[in-house]
Amino acid sequence: MKDAIEVQLIDTNIYKSKELWQPYRARGAFGGQSLHAYFLLAGNVDRPIIYTVERMRDGKSYATRMVKASQRGKTIFVCNCSFSTLEEGITLSHQVTMPTVANPESLPSDLDIFQKILRSTKSESKQFLLRAEKNINDNSLIDYRAVNQYSNEEIITGNVKTDAHGRRWFKTRGALNDDMKLHACIIAYASDSGLINVAATANGLSYNSESMGMMASLDHTMWFHAPARADDWLLYDIHSPRTNHGRGVAFGKIYSSDGTLVVTTAQEGIVRLTEAEQKKRRKQLEFENGFLGNCRCQL
Template sequence: MNENPTPLESLLDLLDLERIEQDIFRGYSRSAVVPRVFGGQVAAQALVAAGRTVPPERAAHSLHAYFLRPGDPGAPIVYQVDRIRDGRSFTTRRVVAIQHGQPIFHLSASFQVHEDGLEHQEAMPPAPDPESLPSADELLPKHADRFPDPTVIDRLQEARAAVDLRYVEDPPFLTAGVRREPRSQVWFRTRGELADDPLLHVCLATYVSDMTLLDSVLLAHGRGGWAVGDVVGASLDHAMWFHRPFRADQWLLYDQQSPSSSGGRGLGTARIYTQDGALAVSVIQEGLVRVPRA
């Protein structure tokens, strides 16, 4: 084992679950310092667990998940896989993530043997070249004065250390107090090359998909989010559809918007495109978005 792993190697190690029974796996968290486990981590690990019980020629084409309880980053997570169905074309798996004897996350995933069919897609929206945009490492330290908690930048950078994430426009935590159109775009790719394993690329996109999806909800109301302390939020449910092959170590455009927020919840919808314009993934998430009481 590498004694000085890169952030990407550490993330890949996080996704390399330990098999403790035929359909039972164990995973760990990146840090025991943060207050709760990052939702994208749990979703990605659960998809890894599901995928390891499926023949490799069957690719993940969708997932539907609920976040039930906050995860404890100081404790291992056990993933129990239920083999719901193995058909001629489709395979369905259900995964429950358990900590301290209670379910914290539930995922259903479907896998399919490749087949040809009708083809069309929504066109990729305009976006600047990702290489023309500053990385998060360049962007965040310039705005340290905007964060009341000096540890926020460190936490943001740690969460994104394995991923090169580039905002097309300033993220909500840098423009708090200014209402904007409920739409945001980021480019992302891993900081290093990945193996030619389609499940790995899908799982890494799942990991990143929970980082910024509700930003568009915050933009509509001029809120900066947890980073500046003007919103309390958490992911509630998450769904993804994987339309076409892609590589998570090549630039992907995450185009996000929010059609609605109400009842203390906000809805984010998104499309993920490859740099050459192929629609790779569709994403929908509802999250808790509460304004703290004075």
């Protein structure tokens, strides 16, 4: 995990990725006090990424940096980062309460679920079988455990009960050193996974549904409230208030296992139906509108 997020200094304010890793379902390379990032193009894991850092401001309490990632001369990612020193003295403090959910040790991991379904279900969906095998074979660096459990049929079809909320535990699969900057980077890395999917489940679908044509992050924002270890269990509490015009927005709160709110996130992403599903729903709307029109005429 450490190698996947480390960079190598190659010149003043210019860095190169050391190792890139592409999880299953990702379009490309995956991947303080606050940050706001825009995903512009998919990264190619077979080529190094060059990161250029612009030092926007260095104040007494806050520093601001703008990072641009590029491949083959094209900008694929930009990010504004704000860093702050620890505030001294008496400060105001409050937080929302962490929801009460099942203990992560009592929940199966995502990989455990796919393995169980493959053993117990004779699915005729070649698409699901392919996805399940790739999920299992994917050497995932993060252990994700969903609090919202779906039935085998829902997982296979991707057609799920409508729910605009999602909760999952996560942590690294191995122990890390005590460098808290490393832990913050890994939490940032993991926070992108599953966030925009809740915008789809709010509509009764998940990434696995054959009705979904495209799901991809457009931008991603994080506010770091307190340090936390990425190799200890963290609860990700997500909700999506809106999907429209092929896009969805989701907000998340990440808690350490002792209930401390350590990170808040926000993301907008593409949540687009397939052309076939759009055509099907368009015909259904035309039928319903025509039926209602005929009813009004008769009245």
